[in-house]
Amino acid sequence: SSAAMSKATVKKLHWRSKVQESFVPLSAGVGSGELGLAIGGGADYGEFPFVTAAPGGGATVGDIILEIGGTPVLGMTLGDVRGVLNSCPHPIRIKTVSPGEMIMF
Numbered sequence: 001s002s003a004a005m006s007k008a009t010v011k012k013l014h015w016r017s018k019v020q021e022s023f024v025p026l027s028a029g030v031g032s033g034e035l036g037l038a039i040g041g042g043a044d045y046g047e048f049p050f051v052t053a054a055p056g057g058g059a060t061v062g063d064i065i066l067e068i069g070g071t072p073v074l075g076m077t078l079g080d081v082r083g084v085l086n087s088c089p090h091p092i093r094i095k096t097v098s099p100g101e102m103i104m105f
Contacts, residue, residue: 042078063096
């Protein structure tokens with residue numbers, strides 16, 4: 001029925017509207033080349049990738065990472081997510097959503 005379909009669309013839009021886009025800066029130790037972002041979780045742990053530390057700002061600890069540099073990372077292992085993060089040109093654009101806003105797909 002069309003009523004059910006429109007309800008699903010609203011849900012999807014609602015979830016998308018909560019997505020935050022930010023840029024990951026290099027951490028304060030200038031010249032270290034270290035990213036101001038640490039990641040945990042991953043498919044190998046049965047979890048979405050999430051932010052474990054963000055000393056450079058730009059993300060919130062606990063936020064679920066949806067995309068890194070335009071690459072969707074949900075469903076990837078932690079190693080793959082880190083691989084994407086490390087291969088991106090700077091500044092790295094990430095999309096995150098706070099776990100409280102998460103609607104299961």
